[in-house]
Amino acid sequence: MAERPRLQRAARDRRRPGKVREPFVSQAHGGGGKAMQDLIDDVILGALDNPGLDVDEDQARLAIADLAAAGDRLAFTTDSYVVRPLFFPGGDIGKLAVHGTVNDLAVAGARPLYLSCALVLEEGLPIGVLRAVLASMGAAAEEAGVRIVTGDTKVVERGAADGMYVTTAGVGVIPRGVSPSARAVRPGDVVIASGTLGDHGAAIVVARGDLKLEAEIQSDSQPLHDLVAALVAAAPVHALRDATRGGVAAVLNEWAMASGVAIHLDAAALPVRPVVRGLCEVLGFDPLHLANEGKLVAAVPEEHAARALAVMRAHPRGRDAAIIGRGREGPPGVVTMSTGFGGERVVALPLGEQLPRIC
Structure with missing residues (x-):
């Protein structure tokens, strides 16, 4: 069984004389001809190649x-990633795409195995940027122990894609x-x-530079x-979710409504970094609404418990874990939080994006 991947790779190497020498993505790179084949062989497979990725077929066979x-x-x-900017402190669109999809599987209790990757590239995107994103994506997949086994590439005209979009x-x-x-x-x-809440959303706010x-x-x-594997092996887990868009507030409101229970949070117990809390105070954001891309509830x-x-x-990915609340009898579907004045407030679903294009 080990011989087939070696044969596939040998055949693939024989058909890879082409190199991408242009500095930017062009419409030709999405046209199905030699320029597109060079882009796939040189840039994409150069970063994502693995024994499960058979470029001679249009599908993965598992x-x-x-x-x-x-x-x-x-x-x-499945998920699409349209984050702006493409690179930010702690990550980039490629790393984010792998981690986001792996985590969506993980919170089902699943062991992630295989990913697909579809790229929408804007004409004029620097080839160096594409190489960097794909290298990051390949490293993230290797770290997570998953294989990217199939994919697709499209090129759109200048101004239509803000650099690149990734669907995994x-x-x-x-x-x-x-x-x-x-x-x-x-x-x-x-x-x-x-762990600590709101780090990703806050990082994107600062990385955009709009507010100086x-x-x-x-x-x-x-x-x-x-982390999920260790958790489910140690204790029965009723619900799991990664708190991405909408943050912890969105997750808990969904749980409360789906389960017909009330959920109460302790404001003093919320793990929020001082720098993130300060940013929220300046901008009027709620840390419970900010996106996370590496935290679960x-x-x-x-x-x-x-x-x-x-x-x-x-676990190294959960060292800042904290008990933040409890399910309780009460008005079903309502999430509340204690205040510093001995009262409670409702933690509602965010009305919309506090910050668009964060993932």
Whole structure:
């Protein structure tokens, strides 16, 4: 079985004399001819090549036996990434695309295995920028232990894509007995956040430079599947979600409505970096509404909460985990939070994007 990937790669290397010598993406790179083949062979496969990526076919072919050996259900997800700017402290659009799709699989309890990658490139995009994004994407996939096994490339006219857009889809396998669900939160469940909140959204605000802000904030973009695997092995988990667009507020409101429970948060327990909190105070943002790209929220039964928290804190991607709230009896579908004055306020769904184009 090991011989076929070697043969594929040898055949692929024989047909790779072409090099991209132009400094910018042109319409020819999306036209299906030699320029496009050179772009694929030199730039794309140069960064993403792996034994599962067969460029002689238009689809990936996955062994059912290999999938079945890892669990009893498939998880399948897709997402598009239009972040501006393409590069930001702590990440870039390529790294973000891999991590976002891996995490969407992970919070189903799945082991991520395979990704697809579709690129929409704007005419005039520097080839060096494309190489850098793809190199980052390849490194992120290798770090997460997933393979990018199929893809597509399109080129649009200048001004139509703001550089590049990336769409990734992912396939993973869910182990038997693991089934977190937004409908499974119960009164008494403890809500745990895996780390500091709002880092990604705050990093994008600063990286855009529109407001002339100076702050050292890194995006939290990172894969979470190993953290999830440790968590579900240690404790029953009723619900899991990565808190991306809309932040923790969006996740908890969805859970409260889907499960028919109330959820109450402790404001003093929210793990927010001082620099992010200060940025929110200046701009009028709510850290609970800011996007995260490497943090999850879990709901676990109260009797297992201490164990779940300890396991998360012992993992390098969950060292700042904190209990932030609880499910409770009350008006179903309502999320509230204690205030510093002894009262409570409603934590509503954000009305819209506080900051568009963050992922």
